Amino acid sequence: MATVIIPTPLRKFTNQTARLQVEAGTVGEIIEKITFDFPELKKHLLDPQGSIRSFVNIFSGDDDIRDLQKEKTPVNESSVISIIPAIAGGKY
């Protein structure tokens, strides 16, 4: 199963779990599964059209999935998927 690393600001939506193990073939499937298991994640990760929000970056290993095959980027047992939202400091 692929490992998904949840950033601290989003852990309140995953019962404070930092790492999720997800069985999936692509990054898109991973997002689908974790937003199904943790519905409150959805509005933070996906826009109303269902695309990954442009202020949330998803990396497979060391690389931005926008530079790979985007949501179709394949994942395997050893994949580590990191979700990194934009942060700006204390204030909005």
Add this chain to the structure above:
Amino acid sequence: MALSNIQFSKAELARYNRHIIIPEFGEEAQLKLKAARVLIIGSGGLGSPALLYLTAAGVGTIGIVDFDVVDDSNLQRQVLFDIREIGKPKVEAAKRRLEALNPYVNLILHNTHINSENALEIIRDYDVVADGTDNFPTRYLVNDATLLLDKPNVYGSIFQFDGQVSVFNYVNKNGVRGPNYRDLYPTPPPPGLVPSCAEGGVLGVLPGIIGSLQALEVIKVITGVGEPLSGRFYTFDALNFESRTFNIKRRDDNPVNGKNPTIHKLIDYEQFCGMRAVEEKPVKEITARDLYNWQVTGKLFKLIDVREPSEYQIAQIGGELIPLATIAEHADQIPRDIDVVIHCKSGARSLKAIHELEEKFGFKNLYNLKGGILAYIDQVQPELTRY
């Protein structure tokens, strides 16, 4: 200034000896530091360590941009300041501390709010910018200004336990330009999806770490020693002690320096970040003085405090405590037949609470305390503790 025109006094050579004896660094890198002009935007959590280390390291000219004054609640992380400076402008407090640290550094103070009107003028005279600001509109403003002026931008950002660092718009030795903030994050989150300052919080040591990393990258960019963090994006999770460095690339659709740029000058960044839309939904407001009049004249109304219990312990003005996160579940306890005043620390969370109560539950009798409890303390009850 040409390097050949710069010389060190004996005292400077002695002071910078621990730099100069590093084989990869040497006197040449130290001379480059002295010749350099660095602008630090924000002298708070990130700016404090960055300014201390860059001043100590001997950067010749350092500009500091900050509009704020030192507050007691800053001292948990802003190690540049101490209790003697509370209430004084941060740039002046910073100058006193930094001049005492290194008299060979020329400090230039910009006691102003950086914005689309003044950013190019302020940044123009510097070689490198380090962005230590605390909000999205200023992040995009600094990014775009450094692109338009062709300056490298050493980025650091923090939130709660997470930190990020990168070097944007850096041109390497082969003349290849690296990515920038708009390549990494094309658009900011809408305000509703981001916790505000008082809800967010930050562990005080974290900006110390991230701001120090910014100082490190500034020194590398200036001296050419090592490989700056360009085209790479460093993240640090202090809670689990995990750091990762990702690869990032330029994007053809970057509106400032992509293939078909559409932004050729600075724009309205508050609008870009969706903040105007929030402001356009007006709610009824009451000033601290008017609230005090209501209290002393015995007018029938209810006061609700949407801050956190920890803040209530510091100072309170007689409101019923219902933290913002729980306001919806307590909506049925809020009267509809009398006026209701809602307050928080400075007015942002109470505004959110009113929007939520009006939109979801149809309330029409809610007033936002303008400026929050801070305004009340300033105007009505100065003996209460500010925080």
